[in-house]
Amino acid sequence: MSQTERQPALLEAQHLEKRYGDQLVLERLSFRVERGEFVTLVGASGCGKTTFLKLLLGTERISRGSLRLDGRPLPDEPGPDRGVVFQKYSVFPHLSVLGNVTMAEELARSPLLGKLYGAARRRARDNAVARLTEVGLAGALEKYPHELSGGMQQRLAIAQALMMKPRILLLDEPFGALDPGIRQDMHGLITRLWREQQLTIFMITHDVKEAFALGTRLWVFDKVRHDPQAPNAYGATITYDLPVGAQQRPPEALVERLDATGRFHPTSQETLT
Ligand SMILES: Nc1ncnc2c1ncn2[C@@H]1O[C@H](COP(=O)(O)OP(=O)(O)OP(=O)(O)O)[C@@H](O)[C@H]1O
Known part of the structure; x- marks a missing residue:
């Protein structure tokens, strides 16, 4: 099937950017996500992962580019087709x-x-x-x-x-505050719900091992462009987009950035001169 005949993806972004005032938070995001995928998101603290989930939820609006749900611009407000769980729920x-x-x-x-x-x-x-x-x-x-x-x-x-x-479930570090044993139980629960209810899941985690064990696809958000004179001039983008699963092992480049507890650390910075 040619590119033009393809069914619209569940979610599709092209050249998406998000800025707050003069701070560019996310840049150059282009992706297709199909129904039933389980995307796990890792990245350094403050690089824009929660902002990205808010764009999908509809509580924040994109600044440039496009974000489409079923081929149509994503509505500007939360809808019943998208559910969300935060680390601490009110x-x-x-x-x-x-x-x-x-x-x-x-x-x-x-x-x-x-x-x-x-x-x-x-x-x-x-x-x-x-x-x-x-x-x-x-x-x-x-x-x-x-x-x-x-x-x-x-x-x-x-x-x-x-x-x-909902068809889409957004999880923002939902298990981050739980003890390891309870986390395991929650992994079982979320995997079962994902399968039974044919959900598409986006889950932020700081734990790359968790990201590998739970997801079908792993995204690493990272800021690869830096200008020391203008720290807000560049945003994070997706630097790794990997098929994952319990059977797969993280690439060495990612393992090197895990600490002893499996948490993720940013790359060494590439400086623009
Ligand atoms: N409503 C807002 N107004 C202005 N700036 C914001 C707003 N929300 C987030 N930011 C800024 O956007 C950047 C990304 O924040 P975000 O919470 O998305 O990061 P994160 O990757 O989820 O971080 P963490 O892993 O620590 O939760 C930060 O610099 C933050 O200060």
Whole structure:
């Protein structure tokens, strides 16, 4: 099939740039991501990974270039087709686990009132119980957020993100604050949900081993152009785009940039003169 006859990708960017004021954060991003891919993102702190997820979520707008969803410009606001989980999730402390997840649907379906009534409310509750069961929280429906462990809180955050049945799940270091054993459990959970719900996932992690174990594709964000006179003049771009999987090992160039805990460090800088 020729280039012009190709189906539109789920997500496609061309020459995408994002700047905040005079700071260029992301530059020269061009990619296609198909349905069902699991893209893991690593890169030095502050290089623009969260900004990139916000562009996909629709809470930030691109500055130049194009970003397309199903071949059309990505909407300027979050939609039910994209769910997000942050490292620390802000839940309503006065609502139970079930109340928090039901609220996610109430806010989405009735943004002004934040409430549903009658049959719609019962449907939202049933939907919330189903999502909470999927993430292993069926036994904790009436608990309050302060009664949950870190792993359970992230399960709750994932249930909320899945409430509107998104096609794309955006994960911003969702397991970064969890103990290693709990992380393993969460890896199993996210892999199962990805397969069962045919999600397309973008996940930021500081742990390259995690990126290799979970993803089907690894992106390294890095700033390769530097001007010492104008530190904000260049942004990060995708410097590695690798097929990954549990069977694959990271290339030596990446391994050299891991510390003893598997965290990722930036490259030595290439200076423009
Ligand atoms: N709303 C904003 N307004 C202005 N600058 C911003 C804004 N959000 C992010 N930035 C800047 O953009 C750059 C990239 O930030 P971002 O949070 O995307 O990096 P990151 O790679 O996710 O970092 P980390 O790994 O530490 O979470 C930083 O220099 C940050 O200060």
